[in-house]
Amino acid sequence: MKKIMFVCAILAMCVVNIHATEDVDYIDVVEGNRVNNNILYENVQVSSYGIRLAENALEGSISQTIKSQIAFNAATIAWIADVPDRTGIQVEFSSLLRSGEWSLWQNLPQGGGDIVLSDTALAYRYRVLFHSTQAGISPVLEKLVISYNEIFPEMLYKEFKPWGNATRGVVKPSIVSRSEWGARPPKSGYTYHTPQKITIHHTWRPTSTDYQGSATIRSIQNYHMDSNGWSDIGYHFLIGTYRSSGETKIYQGRPENVVGAHTGGANTNNVGVNVIGDYTTETLHNNSYQALIKLLGWLCSHYSINPDNIYGHCDLNSTACPGTNLYSLRAKIREDVRNYINGGGGSKGTLIGVIYDAAQGTQAKISGATVKLNTGNTATTGSDGLYSFELTPGTYKIEVKKTGYQTGNASETVIEGQTVWESVGLKK
Secondary structure, eight states: OOOEEOSSOOOOOOSSTBOOSOOOOOOEEETSOOTTTTTTTEEEEEEEOEEEEOOOEEEEEEEEEEEEEEEEEEEEEEEEEEEOOOEEEEEEEEEEEETTTOOOOOOOOOTTEEEEEEEEEEEEEEEEEEEEETOOOOOOEEEEEEEEOOOOHHHHOOOOOOTTOOOOOOOOOBBBBBBTTTTOOOOEEEOOOOOEEEEEOOOOOGGGGGGGTTHHHHHHIIIIIISOSSSSSSSSEEEOOOTOOOOEEEEEEEOOOOOOSTTTTTTEEEEEEOOOSSSSSSSOOOOHHHHHHHHHHHHHHHHHHOOOGGEEGGTTTSOOOOOHHHHHHHHHHHHHHHHHHTTTTTOOOOEEEEEEEEOTTSSSOOOOOOEEETTTTTEETTTEEEEEEEEEEEEEEEEEEOSOOOOOOEEEEEEETEEEEEOEEEEE
């Protein structure tokens, strides 16, 4: 028996929660192990495991009509089911348009796909068809998730063409793999897509000061899978920066070449990048910004995405995400990504300096001092007291330790293609 979760480019937006944005969410969930008096059950039975065919039945169904909370023009259905060989489940969807007519029934493909309406709708109906070729063997529907929203038409129907000026020379930034941050395996296989645009998000909760490395990423995944009922974490990438040290990491969520669950109504061919923080009130850390540019530069280069097709979540539907303090940078982000690609993407700068005895002056160079950056890079000074790092552009915090001296601290901004000096004097 194989467990399958069919995800049709989930339109669910994040629920207000410790691990969500402040967006309004429009989701209806059918729990297979609970009887719902509003559902019509035909030749099926509800068990503790979910909805299955009645004894000896080869066909059955459930169906329901629901008034939507808002007028909507896009919807997505996701479901979790155990589907043994020689059985199957088919989900169908129809909507009540403003004209007063019901749209034709649409079959949800087994591999997933968006439902885009020709007009706004005020209600919808679904039906789930169960079938088996052998009595006594049945598929079991564990959960059905129906979500919907109104996507701005100019984004819903826009055609995104490959960027002819893209170059493949951009270096992929260092990314924390799923195994490294301790990801749970997805509940099912993925639906593949071709990245054509990128949407930037913030978490809202947790804030950037709440960020605790891999533990934060795991908690977001748990929320998406356990509370939202999704097959995996919704984002493709997440960027986190420790406010205290400036240490910044990029985490792999879902593979970027599969459909995510991050932007209501427009997940297919859309890469979701989340910068952890609440940017309605917080200011984006420079190291987060530099990591974002490197990641977006690589994505645009590798997948031929025009930097003009980098959006904020609020470009697609009515939401405050990714916060005004991040969204206000959209034009600069596009420009910096374009410049990063044109500059070869991955060019570095040099940070160099002398460690010396503060009481005796810069000529009293200290050997054997350990110089450590907030990124974890370390160097040990030689007899000339020099240290040196080749670094990607950004601001770095410097910590210097030497037995017999107090710890010294400094910070410096590395500029692409340039050498910057930061010498540190140590006190006894």
